C-alpha cells in the first residue's frame with residue numbers, strides 16, 4: 390500500500406509546511422513512493438484519526454506517525470536497506486542536535502523575516518486562523534514582526550555560520566559528502582521561505598546559497614519543482 394503524507398495546502402497550490410518538507414525529503418531519500426494529501430490548516434477533522442492537530446502525518450499501512458522527527462526515525466528503522474538518513478546511532482544523536490538548532494535558532498532568525506508574507510501564501514480560508522494563532526505566538530501583529538527585515542537579515546547570516554564554515558572547508562552537505570536528514574531539516578526552512586516569500590535571504594556568493602542549490606537539485610529537482618518564488622540572486 391502506498392505511504393500517505395498529509396501536509397498543508399496553501400494559496401494557489403503552495404505546499405508551505407516546513408515540517409512536511411522534512412518528511413517528504415526523507416521519503417525521497419529512502420526511495421519510497423508516497424501520496425501527498427494536502428489539507429487546509431483549519432481542517433483538523435481530516436487528521437483527527439491520527440490524534441494530531443498538526444502535519445505532517447504519515448500513514449504506512451497500519452502505522453501512523455505524527456511528528457517530523459518521529460517520521461524520520463520510523464523510516465530509518467522500517468526501511469533499513471534503503472539509504473540511511475542518519476548513518477548510525479552517533480549520526481542520529483548529532484542530527485537531533487541539528488534538529489533542535491534549526492527549530493530554536495534558524496527558525497527564530499528566519500521566521501520573523503517572512504512572517505507577513507506567509508499569511509499571503511496561506512490558503513485564503515486559513516488566513517484568519519493563521520493571523521490569530523501567529524500573532525498570539527509573537528505577541529505582535531505580523532506586520533510588526535516583519536518590519537525592518539532588511540537589517541535583521543544579518544542575524545540569519547550569523548546564525549548560519551556553523552554550516553557556512555563547514556561548506557567553505559569543502560564539505561558539500563551538513564551530513565558529509567552526501568545529504569542526510571540533517572540537511573533536510575535545515576533545508577526545510579529555506580524551502581518554506583521559497584514557497585512563501587520573495588524576500589532575498591542569501592547572497593549568490595554565500596556558500597549556503599550553493600548548498601541550497603544542491604538541495605534543490607536532488608531527486609530530479611523534487612523541491613525545486615513546486616510552486617515557489619524565484620529566489621533573486
Ligand SMILES: N[C@@H](CCC(=O)N[C@@H](CS)C(=O)NCC(=O)O)C(=O)O
Nearest residue numbers: 406407408442443444445456457458
Ligand atoms: N513538531 C512538529 C511540528 C509540526 C507543525 O507545527 N506543523 C504545522 C505546519 S508546518 C501545523 O500543522 N500547525 C498546525 C496549526 O498551527 O494549527 C513536527 O516536527 O512535525
